[in-house]
Amino acid sequence: MVELPPLYDDLTFLSPLSEQRAAGLVAHLAEARPGTLLDIGCGWGEFLLRAAEAAPGSRGLGVDLEPQRLEEARRRAASRGLGERVSFEARDGREITGSFDAVVCIGASHVWGLPVEAAQPLDYAAALTALRGLVRPGGRLIYGEAVWSAAPTPAATAALxxxxxxxLQLDALTALASTHGFTVESVEEASREEWDAFEAGFVRRLERWLEGHQGDHPDADDVRTQLGEQRERYLNGYRGVLGLAYFTLVAD
Ligand SMILES: C[S@@+](CC[C@H](N)C(=O)[O-])C[C@H]1O[C@@H](n2cnc3c(N)ncnc32)[C@H](O)[C@@H]1O
Incomplete structure (x- = not known):
């Protein structure tokens, strides 16, 4: 097994999300002056930490199952003076209960469905039902999830x-949010530039590994193959077809 640098060395978020869009979503959460914040599938915590910084006095909880990402999240919290207000716990998102003023769930709907490897339709309804139970009435949810940006092509589905x-496509997911106890305040989709930047960051650790190892290293062929396959999957597969929608929702 090749040991690669962590994704957070090359990506700000584990999602196609620009600085500008992130700032808008964070501002939307913060303007409601939330006292409690929850991020399910928080990764290395960057979004939650920015939300906590923008909402002075708030308390945040981030949960994820990846210990290395959580360790990085705690390190970031401590270095920004947020260690007392924001905690990161290794917990399954399905176990979380309570009622929060603001909830974030970006790219983590599969928490409430089958694992991605099961190759089943993404269970957005299960995610929206669970998330509605975690947001107090009037509270806000930032929900980010994959959608088809265009009708799925054979090349795109083969790569997924x-x-x-x-x-789902964006209109169908918007309707689903409305029938799951939310008022849809805004709907956005990641741009092609955000996707290109995300995909470039996603493979950067493979490129960096190859730059740091001799061509005759026993794992070099494997890493080169991984890099080529991922570029191919994106560029000739799902680029422009797979989208990422960002919803700002208010719980009814
Ligand atoms: C696509 S990443 C998104 C991370 C983060 N929200 C972001 O946008 O940067 C999905 C995250 O969900 C986490 N995850 C997967 N299953 C989970 C579960 N059952 N409970 C909590 N987190 C989970 C993964 O470890 C991963 O960090």
Whole structure:
């Protein structure tokens, strides 16, 4: 098993999300002056930490299952003086209960469905139902999730789960949010530039590994293959077809 640098060395978020869009979403959460924040599938915590910084006095909880990401999240919290207000716990998002003023869930709907490897349609409804239970009435949810940006092509589905019904299109997901106890305040989609930057950051650790190792290293061929396959999957597969929608929702 090749040991690669962590994704947070090359990506700000584990999602196609620009600085500008992140700032807008954070501002939307903060303007409601939340006292409690929850991020399910928080990764290395960058979004939650920015939200906590923008909402002075708030307390935040981030949960994820990846110990290395959580360690990085705690390190970031401490270095920004947020260690007392924001905690990161290794917990399954399905176990979280309570009622929060603001909830964030970006790219983590699969927490409430089958694992991605099961290659089943993404269970947005299960995620929205669970998330509604975690937001107090009037509270806000930032919900980020994959959608089809265009009708799925054979090349795109071959690079993903192999099925046309893995994701919904934006209009259908917007309607689903409305029927799951939320008022939709805004709907945005990641741009092609955000996707290109995300994909470039995603493979950067493979490029850096190759730069740091001799071509005759026993793992070099494997890493080169991984890099080529991921670029191919994106550029000739799901680029422009797979989208990422960002919703700002208010709980009814
Ligand atoms: C696509 S990443 C998104 C991370 C983060 N929200 C972001 O946008 O940077 C999904 C995250 O969900 C986490 N995750 C997966 N299953 C989980 C579960 N059952 N409970 C909590 N977190 C989970 C993964 O470890 C991963 O960090």
């Amino acid at each position: 789960s192999g099925r046309d019904d893995e994701y």
